[in-house]
Amino acid sequence: MENNDNNINEKRCLLCNKPYNYKYKMFGRGCLDNLYRLLELSKPPKFIWNKETYLCTQIAWRNHKFFLSKNKKYSLAQKYIALNYLNRMNYEFLDDIKEKITKDINNISVFSRNIVSTISFELNDIYKLFNYTQKFNELVKELQSIDWEDIDEKIAKNFIKNMSFIFDITKKIDLISYAVFYSMQYTFWQVVVIGGMLKDKKLSARLLSNSLSLLGKKPEDLTIQDKVTDELLMKSRVFNDKLKELIEKYGKETDMFDLKDYEKDGVLLKFEGGDLLYSLHKATLFFKAIKNEDNTWNLEGEINDTYDFTEFKDLKEYADNKESVLTDILSTLLNNFGVISSEYGVIKPYDVKIKFKFSNYKIKLYEE
Numbered sequence: 001m002e003n004n005d006n007n008i009n010e011k012r013c014l015l016c017n018k019p020y021n022y023k024y025k026m027f028g029r030g031c032l033d034n035l036y037r038l039l040e041l042s043k044p045p046k047f048i049w050n051k052e053t054y055l056c057t058q059i060a061w062r063n064h065k066f067f068l069s070k071n072k073k074y075s076l077a078q079k080y081i082a083l084n085y086l087n088r089m090n091y092e093f094l095d096d097i098k099e100k101i102t103k104d105i106n107n108i109s110v111f112s113r114n115i116v117s118t119i120s121f122e123l124n125d126i127y128k129l130f131n132y133t134q135k136f137n138e139l140v141k142e143l144q145s146i147d148w149e150d151i152d153e154k155i156a157k158n159f160i161k162n163m164s165f166i167f168d169i170t171k172k173i174d175l176i177s178y179a180v181f182y183s184m185q186y187t188f189w190q191v192v193v194i195g196g197m198l199k200d201k202k203l204s205a206r207l208l209s210n211s212l213s214l215l216g217k218k219p220e221d222l223t224i225q226d227k228v229t230d231e232l233l234m235k236s237r238v239f240n241d242k243l244k245e246l247i248e249k250y251g252k253e254t255d256m257f258d259l260k261d262y263e264k265d266g267v268l269l270k271f272e273g274g275d276l277l278y279s280l281h282k283a284t285l286f287f288k289a290i291k292n293e294d295n296t297w298n299l300e301g302e303i304n305d306t307y308d309f310t311e312f313k314d315l316k317e318y319a320d321n322k323e324s325v326l327t328d329i330l331s332t333l334l335n336n337f338g339v340i341s342s343e344y345g346v347i348k349p350y351d352v353k354i355k356f357k358f359s360n361y362k363i364k365l366y367e368e
């Protein structure tokens with residue numbers, strides 16, 4: 001087939017992908033200038049005719065490589081520039097990739113036959129990834145200054161929506177962009193959600209935190225028994241109502257019972273608000289009860305759940321209206337992000353067990 005495309009010989013800058021028609025082989029003039037600055041190389045003297053080859057030669061010298069062929073010099077320069085951008089992104093998850101590129105750089109010598117690329121990349125892709133991380137860092141800074149207790153719903157939603165570019169499932173395909181997007185998402189959950197939105201919801205923050213897995217690792221199951229959680233339970237109407245219902249049902253004729261004997265699979269608990277609602281979604285309750293002489297009860301039990309952030313979409317059904325801003329965001333926007341982060345393996349489900357032991361528990365009566 002005849003190809004009439006005039007652009008077939010058009011040169012595009014390897015870094016920014018914009019067309020250019022200067023004599024250089026790899027970069028437009030603007031990008032070349034920027035590269036001198038980025039790599040902290042001194043500007044070429046006036047008499048240097050080709051500033052691009054001069055850049056490549058300087059990069060080679062900096063790597064203690066001399067008498068390289070032109071091809072090797074160009075290839076070395078690209079790898080070296082890529083490595084520089086990756087270093088600037090400063091993500092631990094990139095360490096593996098950086099190591100491979102460093103190895104490839106070391107393998108380029110005047111004696112080497114071929115240029116080996118253990119890891120292949122387009123410089124333009126790395127450049128784009130770098131720009132994404134710059135934008136992301138700016139947004140994180142802004143989000144950190146938000147007071148989530150006291151924010152307008154629209155503003156909050158907009159802030160979070162601006163972040164949606166880091167939840168792009170198509171970036172998962174390539175190894176380098178996967179690592180970068182994984183890192184941004186990981187930071188988002190750690191800083192924005194755990195350190196920001198859920199700052200005053202200690203249990204939810206802890207559970208989400210445990211759900212964030214390091215690259216390639218599975219989160220460990222969690223057993224929780226502490227004062228903070230005890231207090232949450234003691235304050236929860238849903239929890240106290242459930243205890244009342246079960247104690248009245250099974251403790252009428254006896255001073256001692258084990259719920260397991262009657263409810264083999266435990267009893268479902270659906271919390272209606274606050275920290276517990278954000279933490280537990282389909283929790284099951286088990287407990288043993290012993291009656292004291294003064295009609296109080298000693299209770300020992302546990303609440304079991306599989307923590308899964310992608311189940312936040314159910315939040316809206318249960319939550320009371322007071323918490324609408326956060327609940328709304330968590331159950332819509334963040335839930336969608338959570339689904340993507342689960343695909344990436346940033347967020348992983350695990351089993352959580354909350355243990356409790358209450359002495360002299362008095363059945364609580366709430367006024368309607």
Ligand SMILES: [Zn+2]
Pocket residue numbers: 013014015016017018027028030031032
């Ligand atoms: Zn360019």
